[in-house]
Amino acid sequence: MPTLPTPSHFASHPSLASSLLITPPPEPTPTPTPPRSVLILLHGLGDTNAPFHNLASQLSLPHAACISLRAPSPIPALMTGTDQTGFHWGDDLSLDSRTGALDFDAGFSTAARPLGDLLGVLLGECGFVARDVHFLGYGQGGMAALAVVEAWPGVEFGGVIAIGTGIAGSKSAMGEVRGYVSSLTIGEGKARTPVLVCGGSSGTVVTAGVLREVKERFGAVEYVMWERGGDGMPRSRGEMMVLMRFWGGRIRGPVPEGMEEVGGAA
Incomplete structure (x- = not known):
């Protein structure tokens, strides 16, 4: 049975430890159990x-711990239009020539280390298997999540929910990130991890071309279009239920006491 991740698990990765927030699963009754x-x-x-991190607390996913990771590269407050420093997952800040907005697909070498270190701890010391590691990413975070699981096309992770994003131009x-996780076999072909892509009915980056590319590179892809414009996060109960239905088919409960799981280490 996996162990609930705590800050002590990341003591050997201080920069990672300072950039993540952990939400334990809701405690079941009558007996608390470790997250599956x-x-x-x-x-x-x-x-x-x-x-x-606030969203993770609201989700209350049974048998699931949540880790909200901060991207490694800061963006000056002047560029974000707020008084708060923002962060991004790319190697650089560049403008999309078509939209004039910051380009999501700006290389992910910088993000590979924190994501790789995180996976290394979860699959190693904490005892999770890849099938029980799930991702939820928004915008550039969604593109990063797709890129992580695509680094191991032969491995079935729990799933990726990617909201309001495209897919990186390169499969690699x-x-x-593979250099930080030695326990997984790369494999080949279409990525085995199931994907749910969500986007707005207008003003969206989730175009027909984006969906076509995702389906060419992933074996199991579901698409849900919000009944509104824009690529924002879920706002209504109906939109949130889209995510919950996906997780309902993928997040597994605990292995009964006295039984051992066979396979699934990848």
Whole structure:
């Protein structure tokens, strides 16, 4: 049975330890049990992990711990238009020539280390298997999440929910992440991890071309279009239920006492 991640598990990775917020699973009654699954939340470009930490508390996913990770690279407050420093997952800040907005696909070598170190601890010391590691990413965080699981196409992670994002131009955009996790076999072909892509009915980056590319590179893809414009996070109960239904089919409960799980280490 996996162990609930705590700050002490990341003591050997101080920069990582200072950039993550952990939410334990809701305590069941009558007997608390360790989490079976872990959900990694990756915020959008220019944001911090604080809002996703609040979201994790509201989700109350049974048997699942949540880790909200802050991106490694800061964006000056002047550029975010607020009095708060934001962060991004890319190697650089560049403008999309088509939209004039900051480009999500700005390389992910810098993000590979914190994400790789995080996976290394979760799959190692904490005892999770890849099948029980899930991702929720918004905007550039969603692109980063897709890139992480695509680094191991032969491995079935728990799943990726990617909201308001495209897919990196290169299949190996996060290839460096493999150097931090030695326990997984890379494999080949379409990525085995199931994906849910969500986006607005207008003013969205989730275009037909984006969906076509995602389906060409992932074996199991579901798409849900919000009944509103824009690519924001879920606002209504109906939109949140889209996420809950996906997790309901993927997040597993604890292994009954006295039984042992066979396989699934990848």
